[in-house]
Amino acid sequence: xxxxxxxxxxxxxxxxxxxxxxxxxxxxxxxxxxxxxxxxxxxxxxxxxxxxxxxxxxxxxxxxxxxxxxxxxxxxxxxxxxxxxxxxxxxxxxxxxxxxxxxxxxxxxxxxxxxxxxxxxxxxxxxxxxxxxxxxxxxxxxxxxxxxxxxxxxxxxxxxxxxxxxxxxxxxxxxxxxxxxxxxxxxxxxxxxxxxxxxxxxxxxxxxxxxxxxx
Ligand code: MG
Ligand code: ZN
Numbered sequence: 001x002x003x004x005x006x007x008x009x010x011x012x013x014x015x016x017x018x019x020x021x022x023x024x025x026x027x028x029x030x031x032x033x034x035x036x037x038x039x040x041x042x043x044x045x046x047x048x049x050x051x052x053x054x055x056x057x058x059x060x061x062x063x064x065x066x067x068x069x070x071x072x073x074x075x076x077x078x079x080x081x082x083x084x085x086x087x088x089x090x091x092x093x094x095x096x097x098x099x100x101x102x103x104x105x106x107x108x109x110x111x112x113x114x115x116x117x118x119x120x121x122x123x124x125x126x127x128x129x130x131x132x133x134x135x136x137x138x139x140x141x142x143x144x145x146x147x148x149x150x151x152x153x154x155x156x157x158x159x160x161x162x163x164x165x166x167x168x169x170x171x172x173x174x175x176x177x178x179x180x181x182x183x184x185x186x187x188x189x190x191x192x193x194x195x196x197x198x199x200x201x202x203x204x205x206x207x208x209x210x211x212x213x214x215x
Contacts, residue, residue: 013127016095020130027107030213033131035153038119040139041163043071045196046114050078052206057213060110064093064118081105092123098130111213121150133158140164140173147181154182159190166195
């Protein structure tokens with residue numbers, strides 16, 4: 001019975017996700033569902049990306065967080081429209097949460113919507129929220145065993161960003177193993193090595209975005 005219940009929840013979620021997608025498509029918005037573990041550097045990556053691109057691309061952000069508004073405040077300081085979803089303990093965003101806040105964004109004035117999911121390596125990948133692409137952010141400090149431990153995150157994503165590569169010399173992180181394991185789960189996965197801190201690889205990430213945006 002439990003299996004059936006979960007299946008029904010996911011089917012209901014998928015229907016709302018399709019509605020979200022229709023609305024985003026009508027407004028010509030490319031939507032990213034950004035997923036990672038806590039502390040992988042999603043918010044820093046977002047800040048840098050916004051400052052680099054906001055003069056060329058109209059960006060909007062939905063920030064998912066379990067409790068605080070700290071990350072949303074940082075994004076707000078960049079000047080782009082941002083909506084915070086406080087999940088009140090829930091460990092992922094779902095389609096209905098996005099549906100209930102999307103009208104608070106100026107949808108007709110946004111080209112790229114980045115949805116920062118709750119930091120968690122399990123269920124964010126199970127719930128579609130209306131995105132065009134999932135982007136997985138893995139930082140070198142998290143260890144190189146993550147793809148095989150949390151395969152759905154990697155098999156559902158269109159792009160893997162490997163962050164904090166500037167710290168690799170101080171860790172046992174085997175980047176070739178991460179790439180090999182990730183590609184074994186998802187042969188079509190794009191992989192870009194970055195350091196949001198030093199700027200390494202960031203142009204390549206912006207290029208990935210620009211290829212997908214109607215600009
Ligand atoms: Mg964050
Ligand atoms: Zn969850």
